Amino acid sequence: MIFLFFVWSSEFRLTSKASTFLPQNNATVLLSDGKGGVWYMFSMKSGDFYQLYSYHIDSSFSIVTQYEVSRGVIRSQWGGYGTCLMKEDTLIFFWDDIRLDYPEIYERYYILSISGGLASPITEVSTVDGHYSMNPSACLDSSGALYVVWEDTKDGYPAIYMGPGIPEKISEENPSFFPQAVAAPDGIYVLWEEEREDGIEVVMKKKTEEWGEKEVVSPEDGVISYGACATIAPDGKLYVFYVDLEENTRIYWRYKEGNTWSDVISLSSYGVDAFHPHACSDKYGNIHVVWEEKSEDGGAVFYAKIKENAILEKEKINVNTWGCVDPFVMVDVFSKVHVAWSAFDGDSIRFPYYRVYTPEKRRGLTETKLAPLEISCSGRAVLYDITGRVVREFAGGDISLVPPLPGVYFLVTPERRIKIVYPGGVR
Numbered sequence: 001m002i003f004l005f006f007v008w009s010s011e012f013r014l015t016s017k018a019s020t021f022l023p024q025n026n027a028t029v030l031l032s033d034g035k036g037g038v039w040y041m042f043s044m045k046s047g048d049f050y051q052l053y054s055y056h057i058d059s060s061f062s063i064v065t066q067y068e069v070s071r072g073v074i075r076s077q078w079g080g081y082g083t084c085l086m087k088e089d090t091l092i093f094f095w096d097d098i099r100l101d102y103p104e105i106y107e108r109y110y111i112l113s114i115s116g117g118l119a120s121p122i123t124e125v126s127t128v129d130g131h132y133s134m135n136p137s138a139c140l141d142s143s144g145a146l147y148v149v150w151e152d153t154k155d156g157y158p159a160i161y162m163g164p165g166i167p168e169k170i171s172e173e174n175p176s177f178f179p180q181a182v183a184a185p186d187g188i189y190v191l192w193e194e195e196r197e198d199g200i201e202v203v204m205k206k207k208t209e210e211w212g213e214k215e216v217v218s219p220e221d222g223v224i225s226y227g228a229c230a231t232i233a234p235d236g237k238l239y240v241f242y243v244d245l246e247e248n249t250r251i252y253w254r255y256k257e258g259n260t261w262s263d264v265i266s267l268s269s270y271g272v273d274a275f276h277p278h279a280c281s282d283k284y285g286n287i288h289v290v291w292e293e294k295s296e297d298g299g300a301v302f303y304a305k306i307k308e309n310a311i312l313e314k315e316k317i318n319v320n321t322w323g324c325v326d327p328f329v330m331v332d333v334f335s336k337v338h339v340a341w342s343a344f345d346g347d348s349i350r351f352p353y354y355r356v357y358t359p360e361k362r363r364g365l366t367e368t369k370l371a372p373l374e375i376s377c378s379g380r381a382v383l384y385d386i387t388g389r390v391v392r393e394f395a396g397g398d399i400s401l402v403p404p405l406p407g408v409y410f411l412v413t414p415e416r417r418i419k420i421v422y423p424g425g426v427r
Helices: none
Strands: 002-008 030-032 038-046 049-057 063-068 082-087 090-097 104-111 133-140 146-152 159-163 176-184 187-196 199-207 224-232 238-245 249-257 274-281 287-293 300-307 310-316 322-331 337-344 351-363 367-370 373-377 381-385 390-394 397-401 407-412 417-422
Touching: 030 082, 030 322, 030 337, 038 082, 038 337, 038 351, 049 090, 082 133, 090 133, 090 146, 104 133, 104 146, 146 176, 146 187, 159 176, 159 187, 176 224, 187 224, 199 238, 238 274, 238 287, 249 274, 274 322, 287 322, 287 337, 300 322, 300 337, 367 373
Parallel strands: 133 176, 199 224, 224 274, 367 417
Antiparallel strands: 002 351, 030 038, 038 049, 049 063, 082 090, 090 104, 133 146, 146 159, 176 187, 187 199, 224 238, 238 249, 274 287, 287 300, 300 310, 322 337, 337 351, 373 397, 381 390, 381 407, 407 417
């Protein structure tokens, strides 16, 4: 039988040229190239200004291509918070840019099937009207239609608008910030932060043929809930992660199946301030999430794999970097987990970092045991049947193992691989 184990790569720094930063967690930073590598988007100082860049990194951690996305005929002054997506052979970028005296939303395409990547002109998405347009997020629905949302002040207060085409207002009368567009099998969700009299809450709307009613995602008794990030599992469940201010700043999640919400579940460590959750799903229905926790050296990046209301894995992943902020995660078709973040490394400015969690195939068993049995392990354990199908997953610690039916099973833990024989009759 073949078992899959995951191994973290070393930390890889993209550039040492100048100060860089990553966007808010409503954005997409990493895109798969379909070959085990990624396109990695970030903003970097160039001369007196910041520009938006995208680097193509192959599976051997070599930088193959560098695009200076925001540099156009008119020099960018900000090239700030951006997001990206891939449609067939085309990279699409959106970002807010101060080309006049205020930020607007711009877009640019790169057709990768043409040698060198044919770049389109830079065009405006938001209305050039003297009002601030910021913090874009974009997605493709199941038909391939493109949607982009952003925060706009044309109404005299921050509100959420959607394009392309004539901008459509989505939010209502309250100031609203940091939208995220997420594709669902039957439409799209848009989430954002909305001010109320006694604080801030996370809300959302769903668009099918028409817009549905606004729905509050964060608990009604929360004081301030913000920084939401959402992802859709293959079975259609919507997972939402957000930051909530209680005794300290903690990250929670809940998921929606049909019209029913799960309970609220805590993700980050108790007593430690946590920020910037970012999540994605894999083809098996697992949800991968990264976030920032404050530490003595400024900040650390944590990773977890969850399913519904259970944490299957959880660990700190930065090693030699410190002051880590703004993590992002993506899982490719090979089940490789790609993580990006911004951090210090003995310098006074931040640089973009990258690490990959790669599955390795290993054969063999270390021992045979008779079930039922009690066993302890340091992390996630998986019980397989004789065909290799996953029967049960455990978060770790003390496990009381009784297989569902008589037969031969295999238990894989971080420490060992055990053949389990269950004759039945004992429950």
